[in-house]
Amino acid sequence: MLAIEIRKLALSHFAVAFGAFALAAVMGFYQVLERSDLIPALQSPGVYFASVSTHGVLMAYVLTTFFIMGFGYVTAVSSLKMPLWNLKWAWIGFWISTVGTGLAALPLLLGRASVLYTFYPPVQAHALFYIGATLLVVGSWFWCVIMIAMHRQWKEAHPGEPVPLPMFATTANAILWLWTSAGVAAEVLFQLVPWSLGLKDTVDAGLARTLFAWTLHPIVYFWLIPAYIALYSFVPKAAGGKLFSHELGRAAFVMLLVLSLPIGFHHLYMDPEQSAGFKLSHGALTFLVAVPTLLTAFTVTASLEMAGRSKGGTGLFGWIGALPWRNSMVLAGILAAAMLVLGGFGGLVNASYAMNAMVHNTAWVAGHFHLIFGGTTIIMYMATAYYLWPHVTGKPLGSSTLPLVQLWSWFWGFVILTTAWHILGLLGQPRRISTVTYNSPLTFAWDPYILTMVVGGTVLTFSAGLFVYILAKSYRQPETAPIQADEIEYAESLDPVTRVHPLLNGFRVWNIAIAVLMLVNFGYPIAQFFLIKTFGSVAWGY
Amino acid sequence: MHIHPLERRWIYVVLAVIGIFLLAIFYTAIARNIHPPSHIETIDSASLHLSEEFAEDKLGVWTQPDGTIKVTLVAARYGFYPREIQLPAGTQVTFRIASADVLHGIHIPMTNMGTMVVPGYVSEITTTFPKPGEYPMLCNEYCGLGHDHMWSKVTVVAKESWPAAPNAQPVRR
Numbered sequence: 120m121l122a123i124e125i126r127k128l129a130l131s132h133f134a135v136a137f138g139a140f141a142l143a144a145v146m147g148f149y150q151v152l153e154r155s156d157l158i159p160a161l162q163s164p165g166v167y168f169a170s171v172s173t174h175g176v177l178m179a180y181v182l183t184t185f186f187i188m189g190f191g192y193v194t195a196v197s198s199l200k201m202p203l204w205n206l207k208w209a210w211i212g213f214w215i216s217t218v219g220t221g222l223a224a225l226p227l228l229l230g231r232a233s234v235l236y237t238f239y240p241p242v243q244a245h246a247l248f249y250i251g252a253t254l255l256v257v258g259s260w261f262w263c264v265i266m267i268a269m270h271r272q273w274k275e276a277h278p279g280e281p282v283p284l285p286m287f288a289t290t291a292n293a294i295l296w297l298w299t300s301a302g303v304a305a306e307v308l309f310q311l312v313p314w315s316l317g318l319k320d321t322v323d324a325g326l327a328r329t330l331f332a333w334t335l336h337p338i339v340y341f342w343l344i345p346a347y348i349a350l351y352s353f354v355p356k357a358a359g360g361k362l363f364s365h366e367l368g369r370a371a372f373v374m375l376l377v378l379s380l381p382i383g384f385h386h387l388y389m390d391p392e393q394s395a396g397f398k399l400s401h402g403a404l405t406f407l408v409a410v411p412t413l414l415t416a417f418t419v420t421a422s423l424e425m426a427g428r429s430k431g432g433t434g435l436f437g438w439i440g441a442l443p444w445r446n447s448m449v450l451a452g453i454l455a456a457a458m459l460v461l462g463g464f465g466g467l468v469n470a471s472y473a474m475n476a477m478v479h480n481t482a483w484v485a486g487h488f489h490l491i492f493g494g495t496t497i498i499m500y501m502a503t504a505y506y507l508w509p510h511v512t513g514k515p516l517g518s519s520t521l522p523l524v525q526l527w528s529w530f531w532g533f534v535i536l537t538t539a540w541h542i543l544g545l546l547g548q549p550r551r552i553s554t555v556t557y558n559s560p561l562t563f564a565w566d567p568y569i570l571t572m573v574v575g576g577t578v579l580t581f582s583a584g585l586f587v588y589i590l591a592k593s594y595r596q597p598e599t600a601p602i603q604a605d606e607i608e609y610a611e612s613l614d615p616v617t618r619v620h621p622l623l624n625g626f627r628v629w630n631i632a633i634a635v636l637m638l639v640n641f642g643y644p645i646a647q648f649f650l651i652k653t654f655g656s657v658a659w660g661y
Numbered sequence: 662m663h664i665h666p667l668e669r670r671w672i673y674v675v676l677a678v679i680g681i682f683l684l685a686i687f688y689t690a691i692a693r694n695i696h697p698p699s700h701i702e703t704i705d706s707a708s709l710h711l712s713e714e715f716a717e718d719k720l721g722v723w724t725q726p727d728g729t730i731k732v733t734l735v736a737a738r739y740g741f742y743p744r745e746i747q748l749p750a751g752t753q754v755t756f757r758i759a760s761a762d763v764l765h766g767i768h769i770p771m772t773n774m775g776t777m778v779v780p781g782y783v784s785e786i787t788t789t790f791p792k793p794g795e796y797p798m799l800c801n802e803y804c805g806l807g808h809d810h811m812w813s814k815v816t817v818v819a820k821e822s823w824p825a826a827p828n829a830q831p832v833r834r
């Protein structure tokens with residue numbers, strides 16, 4: 120059983136995460152309806168863009184950051200079997216992030232920060248939005264420090280022993296997040312905050328986009344790594360098997376850390392302020408970051424196959440049917456993998472230096488990241504929440520069937536929604552529009568898919584509601600029945616974990632590698648803005 | 662490090678697949694010279710009206726002495742100016758675009774004509790339209806509450822009905 124103070128800490132983080140999620144899901148539903156033009160009374164670009172901005176910020180920054188922090192604290196104490204280092208700092212971090220979220224939410228909800236979650240200048244939001252977002256990130260840095268410190272303390276107390284895989288991955292994520300957030304932090308602190316407070320007249324939009332691109336790619340791995348941790352540590356165990364290989368898993372997390380950082384320019388392929396050479400260099404490394412994901416796919420599939428065969432599954436595919444599909448963790452793992460395959464294919468198109476032009480900023484992009492992020496990543500967050508819930512609340516999960524209904528509907532909702540968006544994108548519909556005004560026959564072809572989008576959005580909203588309902592209901596039941604498992608259990612590895620190479624047990628060398636790669640791929644592209652004559656932009660409303 | 666023989670085989674497969682992707686990308690980039698618009702050229706977006714190239718009377722379609730076409734456009738909330746242009750099919754067209762205000766994106770659906778338009782920078786993109794027809798040229802980056810309405814019209818006409826001689830004034834239709 121987790122110590123009471125850890126339970127409180129984790130529960131507080133999850134409450135903010137899933138509260139934000141519930142609000143954002145309702146907004147998502149409003150958005151698909153508004154965009155469909157089915158209900159004329161709903162039409163309003165002002166409300167729509169305030170909503171998309173809030174939905175994006177809540178889903179991408181608040182849900183993720185708070186879930187990752189809460190999960191990280193639980194992972195640290197339960198996998199290292201040591202008390203939390205510095206509970207006080209953990210709470211300070213929590214409150215800084217929470218206050219930041221509140222401060223940013225005010226202008227967002229009042230329509231004073233309708234700049235979308237990417238907040239590209241020179242469209243300017245209320246200063247409170249930038250300050251709140253900064254505090255959200257600053258609070259999460261406390262978490263990073265605690266994770267890194269606990270990793271180090273455990274290693275000092277256990278010389279030569281391998282750090283447990285889930286903690287190794289969590290530490291990789293904490294280090295990743297420190298590197299990742301540096302880009303956007305520089306943009307906000309040196310450019311946007313002084314400019315929105317009127318201390319600076321202009322801002323260089325090209326530099327701002329370059330700094331944001333520093334963050335924009337690795338941040339998706341910050342979100343994804345907890346899902347991978349669940350795939351490596353919870354799914355094989357839940358299927359009744361073992362992890363095929365923990366060493367390859369470690370190698371995968373190291374690669375995710377090192378390779379996801381120097382590749383952000385694939386978000387700037389279509390931009391004028393960076394040169395083709397650097398774009399190509401980022402583009403090539405982008406393909407390498409597929410390697411750890413493909414290794415993960417292998418290890419997790421192999422682990423599941425062993426589990427399925429041990430349960431009597433035979434033949435090439437028979438083991439799949441033999442898996443315990445009624446276990447929510449196993450089900451989520453399978454559905455996450457299915458969405459990852461579909462979304463990974465789309466990602467290859469996005470990442471392609473030349474092909475990207477076809478889909479850039481079309482509805483395809485919204486389809487792609489809802490599938491991989493909303494789908495693969497969040498479905499693993501959900502299964503993890505179901506698994507951890509009894510441990511952090513001390514009460515059993517109210518139902519074992521409802522979570523299955525919820526996970527299946529989350530999957531089908533995203534299949535429907537994102538298939539429509541992918542097709543709309545190929546048919547030329549841009550992302551980020553609130554209605555279709557183009558007077559062109561081309562738009563007739565869009566209509567059926569716009570309706571499909573509403574169907575998918577409806578299924579998803581139902582599923583999101585069910586998720587929050589299951590958690591709330593379980594939390595609010597009277598404290599009676601004892602919970603089944605009292606320890607959080609991580610999958611064991613097939614071969615015993617006795618020694619690993621020091622490179623797969625720590626991060627010093629990898630930090631140096633990152634520094635070199637970042638210098639090569641971002642050094643000159645950032646310096647150029649100070650070497651050539653550039654022209655800043657004054658602030659614009661929206 | 663222990664690597665299972667199956668893992669080793671999978672790693673080879675993965676590296677081969679990634680290698681093929683990379684070869685394809687470097688081939689199109691280097692041998693076929695296909696690059697995304699990457700033209701680092703700065704401009705003062707606040708004084709486009711005074712610039713040689715993007716002043717209002719300079720915007721539009723120019724036939725160059727070598728028969729190719731140059732189009733100068735200004736992206737400003739909420740349209741691409743001039744709002745309507747005509748272009749010949751099967752001819753090389755170079756667009757040069759500057760923003761007068763915020764970030765925009767330009768895209769002609771079903772073609773590969775697209776680029777971001779960042780204030781302070783000139784975007785340049787060269788393409789050829791194979792098929793005559795009417796195309797919307799729309800903004801694909803959020804630029805404000807009127808973003809939905811930001812689009813202009815491009816009519817691509819058959820090459821035969823296009824005058825070959827260079828023009829002294831931009832053509833606006």
Ligand code: HEM
Pocket residue numbers: 143144145147148150151154171174175176178179182235236237485489492493494497550551552575576577579580583
């Ligand atoms: C109830 C389920 C959901 C629905 C109905 C929904 C719907 C939408 C819609 C209609 C948009 C506008 C897309 C555009 O025009 O570009 C949007 C944007 C967005 N969604 Fe969702 N969404 C849902 C769940 C999620 C989840 C789970 C995540 C991630 C955790 C997510 C992340 C985002 C982000 C980051 C944006 C901002 C995109 C931008 O600014 O371009 N959404 N969503």
Ligand SMILES: [Cu+2]
Pocket residue numbers: 335336337339383385386
């Ligand atoms: Cu990316």
Ligand SMILES: [Cu+2]
Pocket residue numbers: 765766800801802803804805808809811
């Ligand atoms: Cu726009």
